[in-house]
Amino acid sequence: MPRLDIKKTYKLFIGGKFPRTESGRSYPIKDEKGGVVANLCLASRKDFRNAVVVARKAQAGWANMTAYNRGQILYRLAEMLETRRDAFTAEMQVLGLSKQQAKKEVDTSIDRLVYYAGWCDKYSALFSAVNPTATAHFNFSVHEPTGVVAAILPEESPLLGLISTLAPIIAGGNSVIVLASQMKAISAVSFGEVIQNSDVPSGVVNILTGEGQELLPHMASHLDVNALVIARSGVDLKELMVASENVKRLIHWSAISTEQDPYKILDTQEVKTTWHPVQESASSGGGY
């Protein structure tokens, strides 16, 4: 008699835990033959708000880690994903990707994590500035994380869209709440398990599943979300106009799955400039 397999329950990933949606709602993900692969959580506004609370709590600690440390943790994510290559590949094939497509999706995701891991302690040196003011001041500009970032992921990509969006946001010291691809979300939820095993502090990455149409207005309007990354095509601009009411940064990443560059890190950074007088004993006007 064949063994009856154990099916995984796919839940949300909030604050390092895997809760069900508080709404108790779900939606089915089906395979090509129409069989139900999983019933995913249909996350609610309340789930999103809960995720923002933990993301805010986690952000300062993550930003205050050394850049070297953040780089190692992103690299650790790559290591953890590498050890689960086969599992992720198999999971994506259930969603209808060919074995080759699935392997490419996983391998590119791993390499992308390594790419951004390396940037953690380099982008600030490349894009900061010491500014030669015309007065006797030492003046420098550095990048700082904008804070809590929400992101809506591409619909078509199960994993690479998630990694390509997530990595530059957290590499720069932000915390993030992502809304996964609606119909290919199982890989994103499984990636929560990778995060949990990778020394990423709880709350830095939070993964929701559900409907963009329902959650996007809340992502745009939430007063404690500093930036919203739109990495999904076809998003209605009208849904986002509410972002103007709290001057939320809106960032459009149209081809995130195929692109990688340090400018993605800068997109969720703020430039801070510091001035201090320089004492000049030979002339007046220096000092304080």
Add this chain to the structure above:
Amino acid sequence: MTKDWNLSAAPESTSHIQLQSEYGLFIGGKWIKPSDGSYFDTSNPATEKRIASIALAGKKDVDAAFKAADHAFDGWSSLSGAERGKYIFRIARIIQEKSREFAVIESMDGGKPIRESRDIDIPLAAAHFFYYAGWADKLDYVFPGRKMRPLGVAAQIIPWNFPLLMAAWKIAPALACGNTVVLKPAETTSLTALKLAEVIDEAGLPPGVVNIITGDGATGALMTAHPTPKKLAFTGSTEVGKQIYKAAIQGGKKVTLELGGKAANIIFDDAPIDAAVEGIINGIYFNQGHVCCAGSRLFVQETVYDEVLAKLKRRMDSLIVGDPMDKNTDIGAINSKAQLKTIERYLKLGSEEGAEIYQPACNLPEKGYWCKPTLFTNVAQSNRIAQEEIFGPVLAIQTFRTIEEVIEKANNTPYGLSAGVWTDKGSKIFQLTKELKAGVVWANTYNKFDPTSPFGGFKESGFGREGGIHGLEAYLSFD
């Protein structure tokens, strides 16, 4: 300290300025009358006397300005960076040559002390053009690995507190990056922007590269809703900024916003107190407090509170309030009657909320709009005078004990434009500059500006930077 002496009046001469009694719109390199013949008056806030009539641009005029800018874009953007830069260098030089005329007109039209317009606004405006002129042929070095293009036509709307300087902040980087612009100065301070149009004409810029139109908020709304501009740049109130942001999202336009602030100026007990008191004065009373980055919330460590307050009041007593054209004047006229009313409303509110008001005894001129330098003590974090931007010479003082407490209080605002820190301890400075959520942090100094230094805010103070290498990104699109 009661003042038993007075400085003799030292008024700046106005004999060498050239002003017309009526100004049209500068569109496509020509001076054009407004299509429906509407004008409004601009007056001197220190005397309430009319200076000139200014064209009120309507829909047809806004259309014409964008058409001219759009028409000029291909030619301007295909010029080599070096050639574009040379035009911008010319603008810088001509402003320097006419600096005294600009300074006098700026003070007449806006009410700021001549010492500030002469030593800060006008030299910085020229420096800004000079700085960005040099970037025009060096853009390839700014964004390694990236291909860039100018955006197209930029719609730029500027405030009344630093009229020429804000025009320079907007126009210089836009032109350096190959864009053409339509700029609208604020309703109460159009004159130096119109004089800048004359400079641009004299510099020989191709017609339509810079268009300057005048008008009120309705003209501004026509600009932001217009389909032609690919970029909206705004400096002004957070309230209007949010409307402009909405228009930008709707129109899919790139946008930079430099909005309000409620900056914390923090004095630790190990600070050089005399220098800090000067920094407090400069932080809040510079330009009558009409400064988005004004240090309007003062936090003093408890152990030095009495000393700081006594010295601060003594220094306030010596401030000279009055004729903006007098070289001795520290605090000039409030920019408009409407703004004076706003400030007076907050003065009343502060007292009603239980805060204690202090103003030095000084005589104010009979005509014009004036506000004495003001401070409030006994202020609670929840008081509206400690939360809302007043945009006047009004300081709200609070005390603190620990560094953690003051960081928490300083950051507890929707704004995040600037902050000040006064301490002799380097590691404390760096802790503060790291943890304060503000785009500009002045340590042991305040209200310093430079074209090489990026300016702009966190949170509801806006986004995008103006000035420095980081100011270029706002006027480019990337492949």
